[in-house]
């Protein structure tokens with residue numbers, strides 16, 4: 001849970017601060033270039049597509065940059081004709097029409113039209129190709145991540161929260177797709193536009209260009225002074241947003257508990273306080289970053305006025321054509337755009353590389369070990385053997401040492417013991433969710449490390465401590481354990497597990513969709529469904545890790561009854577908290593702190609008057625807490 005919360009606040013922060021570089025700082029990749037190269041290798045198959053995209057992007061921006069100057073020629077033509085006309089009038093010549101060369105203007109406008117069209121067409125094709133390239137690349141990346149996730153040991157999932165894993169698989173992937181699609185070409189077009197515009201400006205007048213450039217340091221000072229302080233507030237805003245999210249999440253997830261303990265007022269007060277902090281931080285962040293835009297506009301306009309003034313003088317002197325001044329002013333507008341764009345892109349790319357790095361981190365995780373071990377198969381009647389087995393969780397001391405257990409086919413093995421004794425752990429080991437640290441676990445005489453995991457698991461079915469049902473119909477949930485089950489088998493299983501009777505009373509019957517917490521059916525009914533699911537699987541060996549939750553007595557009887565049917569003639573491991581369930585187990589394994597402290601059947605153990613007898617008696621003394 002604690003890890004889950006972290007991801008709320010450390011979610012990759014988009015690079016989209018309201019005004020470019022005044023936004024929150026993006027996460028940084030640890031190995032920027034290494035990750036870039038690796039990401040590039042995913043795209044290398046589409047190198048031709050990318051080359052075409054780059055060429056088209058360059059052409060599109062060149063045309064884009066050239067148009068103002070060409071269009072300026074039209075203005076110059078009009079101006080020339082007009083001035084000639086005025087001069088003629090002044091000279092006393094009768095003028096019906098100013099001698100404006102409309103043919104030339106038509107030609108110019110046609111050329112401009114063609115250039116805009118070409119530019120638009122190139123942009124379109126380039127977008128089209130790039131979408132394919134980026135989607136294919138992310139597809140490959142997703143495929144690799146997905147197949148990796150299947151090969152990761154369960155311990156990876158113990159150490160990483162669901163939120164963290166999901167954020168990598170979804171947010172980070174989206175980030176990469178978006179950036180590949182847009183940012184790469186934007187880097188090219190922005191650079192070309194910047195260089196092109198500068199080039200055009202110089203070609204018109206180097207003096208005016210220098211005046212225009214003089215405004216840049218001024219803008220830099222503004223950004224340099226204001227941005228850092230707004231960034232500070234953005235960071236604070238982000239932090240309190242994270243805290244607030246946690247609070248909301250906690251209170252919604254636990255709203256029943258909050259209400260039942262009358263902590264609503266408390267929760268609201270806490271929320272209000274945090275909300276107030278968030279409000280202040282956001283307000284300051286937005287306020288300060290909001291200053292940047294008007295300041296920049298002011299500086300830009302100052303430059304504009306200067307150019308218009310000096311340019312006007314030069315036009316009057318005949319130093320520069322009027323159309324060129326018009327073009328120059330247009331260029332001045334376009335000039336700062338690629339700079340801000342590149343600054344934004346730098347953030348986007350940083351964040352994306354960080355995303356890619358997080359995905360590669362998962363892809364590089366050590367995988368489950370599939371090497372067979374040098375333990376020969378043995379001839380045995382035993383179904384399952386735990387032979388001098390040692391086990392401890394990753395990074396923890398050994399929990400179990402020299403654990404021995406032989407299970408005959410059809411035997412019912414009950415595992416009991418106080419909480420934390422290692423009962424669930426034994427079961428996880430049987431199904432090879434974790435690897436033993438020493439000794440051997442054998443199934444039909446063969447070490448389970450010499451079988452595939454799928455093979456091992458095909459012998460088992462589980463009814464688990466936390467009844468896991470997915471969002472879907474009851475029918476699909478039942479079918480989940482065995483996709484080959486026929487309709488008749490599924491209904492028979494539902495009947496055997498006392499599911500059929502209550503499902504028939506639901507308005508949608510077997511098509512009832514279970515919601516996320518399956519709150520539309522009761523806890524006991526959920527358990528019955530998981531039992532029915534095990535019936536559908538019809539496994540050789542059954543594992544029951546009994547839920548501690550108490551259900552009403554009638555359902556309890558149903559569960560007991562269903563379990564007994566399910567266990568009949570089957571090898572089974574039963575972790576029972578209600579010791580009454582396991583009175584007729586063939587063998588009861590009493591565990592404490594990872595070790596077996598007693599074995600025997602109920603009567604033997606009671607006669608022994610040891611650990612088990614204590615447990616049993618304490619339960620019937622009314623102390624059910626185990």
Ligand SMILES: Nc1ncnc2c1ncn2[C@@H]1O[C@H](COP(=O)(O)OP(=O)(O)OP(=O)(O)O)[C@@H](O)[C@H]1O
Nearest residue numbers: 158393396399418419420421422423424425426626
């Ligand atoms: N995934 C895990 N990673 C690390 N340690 C774990 C993990 N799962 C369990 N443990 C630890 O191993 C010990 C045994 O846990 P286990 O879940 O097997 O107990 P249990 O007997 O099933 O208890 P309960 O009756 O509460 O279900 C505990 O100390 C627990 O904290």
Ligand SMILES: [Mg+2]
Nearest residue numbers: 423424425465
């Ligand atoms: Mg357990």
